[in-house]
Amino acid sequence: MSDKQVLGYASLSVGEPCTSIFYDPPKLGEFDVRISVTHCGVCHTDIQAIENYYGITTFPFVPGHEIVGTIEEIGSSVEGLNEGDRVGVGWQGRSCGKCKWCLRGETQLCMEIENTTVMVPYGGFSSSVVADSRFVYTLPPSMPSEVASVLMCAGLTVYSALQTHLESRDMKVAILGIGGLGHIAVQIAHALGCEVTAISSSREKKGQALGFGADHFVDNNDNNSMQELDYSQDLLLCTANAGFNWESLLMVLKKRGRMVLLGFPDVAFNSTDLVAHELSITGSLIGNPKMMREMLTFSQEYDISPMIELMSMSQVNDAIERVKENKARYRIVLVNDIHNIGD
Numbered sequence: 001m002s003d004k005q006v007l008g009y010a011s012l013s014v015g016e017p018c019t020s021i022f023y024d025p026p027k028l029g030e031f032d033v034r035i036s037v038t039h040c041g042v043c044h045t046d047i048q049a050i051e052n053y054y055g056i057t058t059f060p061f062v063p064g065h066e067i068v069g070t071i072e073e074i075g076s077s078v079e080g081l082n083e084g085d086r087v088g089v090g091w092q093g094r095s096c097g098k099c100k101w102c103l104r105g106e107t108q109l110c111m112e113i114e115n116t117t118v119m120v121p122y123g124g125f126s127s128s129v130v131a132d133s134r135f136v137y138t139l140p141p142s143m144p145s146e147v148a149s150v151l152m153c154a155g156l157t158v159y160s161a162l163q164t165h166l167e168s169r170d171m172k173v174a175i176l177g178i179g180g181l182g183h184i185a186v187q188i189a190h191a192l193g194c195e196v197t198a199i200s201s202s203r204e205k206k207g208q209a210l211g212f213g214a215d216h217f218v219d220n221n222d223n224n225s226m227q228e229l230d231y232s233q234d235l236l237l238c239t240a241n242a243g244f245n246w247e248s249l250l251m252v253l254k255k256r257g258r259m260v261l262l263g264f265p266d267v268a269f270n271s272t273d274l275v276a277h278e279l280s281i282t283g284s285l286i287g288n289p290k291m292m293r294e295m296l297t298f299s300q301e302y303d304i305s306p307m308i309e310l311m312s313m314s315q316v317n318d319a320i321e322r323v324k325e326n327k328a329r330y331r332i333v334l335v336n337d338i339h340n341i342g343d
């Protein structure tokens, strides 16, 4: 099996659309598994990586890190997984295993982070990927594959941020940006028992945001409505990548409130309110393997249901355009058309 060429959809240079390539299958390490990809979600960070926004992309670059598929080959030291298992893998496909963060189980902070993504050497917009089995997750049997794929990055990212920063379940949480991450953040915060305010510049998302479990919806371009939120929120999760009026956003926080960035927006603000109200601003990156397992169980129990558009993997460039134009509602999952797919 492992001598079979892999079909991938690669961007060949910065900002270029994806084109189909065949590449040699990466070697399988003793802890690795090879996964035949059935589904892969399209995340905003795939697009930023194509654009080399983080400055670490090497080309040809095959994106894709919300992966679900079937194990087709296992390394000699793999435990607990077998050929034929349906599994998921997210942004992190391995870690150094030796640095202080890995030793603490906080593998998402691995000191060798640029080597930890499943997209090195090639990501999930492929017929198969290789990942370290310690970052590969068995899925609840009744969870549809497209749902599981979206949870691998978007679900983990918002669940981990909420679990890390919520001090009590009666906190008031605002979610900025109702997109791939935000619409799941609303569902999870609601399931946790929080009073949830969805903040978005897309008024037409109001009905769906309330349907996802938001108690309130505020248009962030409406200054009066934004002012009514002043000093009301314990936590503000920023899931959007666009530019915002950050000073008016900081105003929604109670004193000692916390803003958590999940995307990678450009941020600028005057520090007066930050200091005077003793606010905190922090970031949150995906989550560790323990959090991933917890998130899968939680999502199954509370029926967290991402809203998904299915497209064929060969339509990857159309999918990327829809995400760029903010048209995806709310996550696109690519289905691998070269296999006979069955959940």
Ligand SMILES: [Zn+2]
Pocket: 043, 044, 045, 046, 065, 091, 153, 154
């Ligand atoms: Zn992602």
Ligand SMILES: [Zn+2]
Pocket: 095, 096, 097, 098, 099, 100, 101, 102, 109, 110, 111, 112
């Ligand atoms: Zn490490």
